[in-house]
Amino acid sequence: MNQRPKFLPRCVDARQPAIRAAGATAACLALLAWAGFAWAATDPGVGAYALTGSGQAQRAYAGRARIERTPEGQFRLTLERGDGASLEGALERRAAGWRFAVDLPGRGITEALDGRAEARRTLRATYVVAADGSLTGKWRVLEGRRPVDWGTEKLVPAVAAPVSGECPTRVHVAVSVDWEGRELAESNLRAMRALRDALPDVPLTHFLNAAYFTKAGADPARVAASIRSVLRPGDETGLHVHAWKSLIDAAGVPFRSEPTFWGYPVTPPAGGGDYGHDVEIAAYPVPDFRAIVRRSRELLSGAGFSLSPSFRAGGWIADTKVLEAIRGEGFEIDSSATDTTWHDELASYPLRGRIAALWPGVTKESAPFWIRTPAGQVLEMPDTGALADYITAPEMEGYLRAALDRCAAERKHDLFVHVGFHQETAERYASRVTEALRAVRALHPPCLVFETLSVCAEKAKETLATGSAGSTGGAGR
């Protein structure tokens, strides 16, 4: 195969203010490097890039690139230029930027027709990372030592190619926490505080459960202090309900023991204690569930937690009765819709089938949508990325990257995505959220915003009102 790659680089970032200010040319930079001038090259972002460039022989070209980081901390670049071959090699830190040098396939590697080995052809490029995360570079193709082509190119993060210097569309990411009402173990709260320290600019949407306050012997002041220890300014506190016996009793409603997530009725635990977490809240008629929601609000607001209009059903089981009840109690935003493809761990239980039946067509790409209930409209903000118990860090990162790529490719409307974790399993799984969000944020995508669910919902309403919502399923209930 003697296919000739379409291009090749070497370079200096003319847009780098420092370089521009110095009026430096490549020769100047080389001189500075030679003189021992210390230039700390900014690390390139890991991820996908869109590529454009031009050269003497091959004129303008486009393609794509990818930068990865090896476990040893080295950067590797893969270039695909137009219909040229894929080129892969190390990015090596230099004083003035990042050097990339690879042999070109075909000539120099195979023998020419006349049997003589042709001169080896290499591509040499130098890139500089700009403040917006793009890489600009100059390149040369050498045949032996003789330059046969040269030009410039630019690599723009695929998720962050702003139009007119601004983001025409954004990816709104809500990160939520389901508080199950089971326990407030210090190990889990500590893990949550670690997440807050690692992601100080990411607000959380807490779906609080009032059952901590109805457990036998609960000290309301201590419960409230434990919850408050992981809240931060800017967080949102919504409501999460599981049908705990103590909470149902506190609401003055007859307890129901089925149907449950796992397919068999609950029974009181032999050693005593609260139970009913796994009973569907959809088991309760609208008036009863309204009383449960009302009591939950009283308990939480009595402890100082002012609730937002956001709700999530235990086990994502929000049927039409549940939605009517919460809307009747003032909750206008629901986040119970989810994509059960994440829940493969639940494959052998009725819960997964119930979620799928309640939310047909909801996928990880579903946009917000309105649901009509007899008590009024509810804005459904799907929990598109489920919770961290069911999605690994690489899966979550890939999911967020895909949303950013989709936003950059479509540029038609804002996208809304959702990830989260449970308070009760934070010690095991919260780090997945930290890891994924850190990795995505390292791409410096300017179109990515972390917001609470209510803030996302306000933007979603605007999007829905203009008819530009990019729903790919899930609408209509």
Ligand SMILES: [Zn+2]
């Ligand atoms: Zn729950």
